[in-house]
Amino acid sequence: MAPLFHPSRDDITLAGVLSALADPMRLRIVKGLMEQSDCMSCTAAAPCPDIPKSTLSNHFRILREAGLIQTTKKGVEHRNVVREADLNARFPKLLKTILASAE
Amino acid sequence: MAPLFHPSRDDITLAGVLSALADPMRLRIVKGLMEQSDCMSCTAAAPCPDIPKSTLSNHFRILREAGLIQTTKKGVEHRNVVREADLNARFPKLLKTILASAE
DNA sequence: TCAATCGTTCAGAACTAGTGAACTATTGAA
DNA sequence: TTCAATAGTTCACTAGTTCTGAACGATTGA
Numbered sequence: 001m002a003p004l005f006h007p008s009r010d011d012i013t014l015a016g017v018l019s020a021l022a023d024p025m026r027l028r029i030v031k032g033l034m035e036q037s038d039c040m041s042c043t044a045a046a047p048c049p050d051i052p053k054s055t056l057s058n059h060f061r062i063l064r065e066a067g068l069i070q071t072t073k074k075g076v077e078h079r080n081v082v083r084e085a086d087l088n089a090r091f092p093k094l095l096k097t098i099l100a101s102a103e
Numbered sequence: 104m105a106p107l108f109h110p111s112r113d114d115i116t117l118a119g120v121l122s123a124l125a126d127p128m129r130l131r132i133v134k135g136l137m138e139q140s141d142c143m144s145c146t147a148a149a150p151c152p153d154i155p156k157s158t159l160s161n162h163f164r165i166l167r168e169a170g171l172i173q174t175t176k177k178g179v180e181h182r183n184v185v186r187e188a189d190l191n192a193r194f195p196k197l198l199k200t201i202l203a204s205a206e
Numbered sequence: 207t208c209a210a211t212c213g214t215t216c217a218g219a220a221c222t223a224g225t226g227a228a229c230t231a232t233t234g235a236a
Numbered sequence: 237t238t239c240a241a242t243a244g245t246t247c248a249c250t251a252g253t254t255c256t257g258a259a260c261g262a263t264t265g266a
Contacts, residue, residue, distance in 0.1 A: 014130070014204050014205055015125050015126065015130070018121045018122070018125035018201070019121070019122060019125035021121055022118050022121035022122035022125050023118065024118050027117070027118070041212075041213095043211095043212070052256050052257075053212080053214090053256090053257095054213090054214080054215085054216095054255075054256055054257070054258090055254090055255060055256060057212095057213060057214055057215090058214095058254075058255075058256090060213090061214085073213095073262090073263095075212090075262095075263060075264070076210095076211060076212050076213080076262070076263045076264065077211085077212055077213080077263095078212075078213065091204040092203075092204075093196075093200050094200055094201065097196050097197055097200040097201075098117070098121070098197065098200075100195075101117050101193075101197050102117055126223095144243075144244095155224075155225050155226075156225090156226095156243080156244065156245085157224075157225055157226070157227090157244090157245080157246085157247095158223090158224055158225060159244085160243095160244055160245055160246090161223075161224075161225090161245095163244090164245085176231090176232095176244095178231095178232060178233070178243090179231070179232045179233060179241095179243050179244085180232090180242085180243055180244080181243075207266100208266085209264105209265090209266085210263105210265085210266100211262100211263085211264085211265105212261105212262085212263085212264105213260105213261090213262085214259105214261075214262100215258105215259085215260075215261095216257105216258085216259080216260090217256100217257095217258090217259105218255105218256095218257100219254105219255090219256090220254085220255080220256105221252105221254070221255090222251100222252080222253070222254090223250100223251085223252075223253090224249105224251085224252100225248100225249090225250090226248095226249095227246105227248090228245105228246085228247080228248105229244100229245080229247090230243100230244085230245075230246095231242100231243085231244090231245100232241100232242085232243085233241085233242085233243105234239100234240090234241085234242105235238100235239085235241100236237100236238085236239080236240100
């Protein structure tokens with residue numbers, strides 16, 4: 001199986017981050033992950049239970065390729081964490097400010 | 104001619120703002136408008152001169168409908184300003200943080 | 207080995223974005 | 237008034253993206 005692609009810190013772009021977070025569902029996923037301060041599987045991090053799997057998988061791919069989350073395969077499930085350190089290094093306060101705007 | 108649509112302050116959504124600014128050209132337009140601290144016509148605010156008019160018009164419409172800019176018709180041209188007060192009231196520091204990330 | 211679980215990939219339908227051509231509105235000049 | 241120039245919009249077409257069901261792949265427990 002092909003390994004999951006993650007951009008390096010320097011390859012994270014502002015446009016990529018903004019367009020990834022411009023989707024309400026993806027924003028909620030990231031918000032949920034931040035609140036957990038722990039890894040979560042894709043289904044556990046889903047904002048509502050009735051989302052088609054393929055749709056969810058697609059959203060996680062977009063978040064991953066934008067550099068917002070780090071996904072590691074752990075057995076049968078995928079563990080996701082927000083790449084806070086990388087994001088803060090690249091775009092200081094951006095993530096926090098966006099999440100604060102999403103009340 | 105139909106008047107230009109602008110959302111009210113409360114109708115400005117985070118998703119709308121983020122997806123409007125997720126486009127590099129629109130981000131540059133907003134950045135340019137902020138630096139001017141004055142109204143600018145659409146063509147004056149264009150980030151580069153060789154953009155097709157229809158494309159530019161489309162970007163301004165998206166910015167306008169997302170609540171990022173206020174457009175008023177002044178003679179033959181359209182004057183644009185960033186709706187800083189509305190945006191800061193709705194999403195404190197968001198605009199400033201995003202623009203600061205766009206260096 | 208079988209079945210269940212978790213997620214990815216594929217393909218098609220529905221939607222969105224970029225752009226040339228045609229159009230509208232305003233202004234200045236003859 | 238009429239003509240031309242200027243600033244944007246709207247339309248229509250193409251190209252690309254998103255959503256989702258169906259089929260597939262990988263891991264684990266029984």
